[in-house]
Amino acid sequence: MDQFQQVAALADPLRRRLYAFVADQADAVSREEAAEGAKVPLHTARFHLERLVEEGLLETEFRRLTGRSGPGAGRPSKLYRRASVEVSVSLPPRSYDLVGSVLAGAVARSLAGEPLDDALSAEARRRGEQAGSSYDGPAGDDVSRTAGLLDREGFEPDVDGDGITLRNCPFDALAQEQPTVVCGVNLAYLCGALDGLGCAHLAARLEPAPDRCCVTIESVTAQSR
Numbered sequence: 001m002d003q004f005q006q007v008a009a010l011a012d013p014l015r016r017r018l019y020a021f022v023a024d025q026a027d028a029v030s031r032e033e034a035a036e037g038a039k040v041p042l043h044t045a046r047f048h049l050e051r052l053v054e055e056g057l058l059e060t061e062f063r064r065l066t067g068r069s070g071p072g073a074g075r076p077s078k079l080y081r082r083a084s085v086e087v088s089v090s091l092p093p094r095s096y097d098l099v100g101s102v103l104a105g106a107v108a109r110s111l112a113g114e115p116l117d118d119a120l121s122a123e124a125r126r127r128g129e130q131a132g133s134s135y136d137g138p139a140g141d142d143v144s145r146t147a148g149l150l151d152r153e154g155f156e157p158d159v160d161g162d163g164i165t166l167r168n169c170p171f172d173a174l175a176q177e178q179p180t181v182v183c184g185v186n187l188a189y190l191c192g193a194l195d196g197l198g199c200a201h202l203a204a205r206l207e208p209a210p211d212r213c214c215v216t217i218e219s220v221t222a223q224s225r
Helices: 003-009 013-024 031-038 042-054 096-111 116-133 142-152 172-177 179-197
Strands: 058-063 077-082 157-160 163-166 202-206 215-219
Touching (some): 013 031, 013 077, 031 077, 042 058, 042 077, 096 116, 096 172, 096 179, 142 157, 142 163, 142 179, 142 202, 172 179, 179 215
Antiparallel strands (some): 058 077, 157 163
């Protein structure tokens, strides 16, 4: 589900009130409870609740509210609860959760005895390999496939011949605070992504510059010149 669509679904103030009410409840609620709690007419609540379900923001279940079962217990009611999906949209794209996950994994490896610097690099590379190996974008040459993955990951790639410049750093704020650590993680992640994609003729290297990612992608031939 496109996160921009999910955010757009909450642009309507009535829909937003319904979502907020349902999300605040400890248990799933009926249409009638949602309508009353959000001060929305029942027929309007029905439409907006279903739209929130379609966009993946709410989940449904069916349950008899009386607690009884068997003949005479009545039909199960359709109930709504907040979906487990997390929605976060930033412009330009940011992926601070990825850095946090890498750091958490590296700390766990470090506690097991691995030097922290090595653990950070290994964990970032592992996550990059996962991203590359799971990429299911259009077929093409190494450059186009790499650009497709990095576009999906929020790096905003610019292809120039057999090289790729990354216009956006998904970890920008952290990179400004801790450039050595975060840029190292970024480099390891992108090296792993190239490995996962099987792009043996491309390599990532640090090339910091203002207003873009600190890593560039070049052909191995270009690097050797």
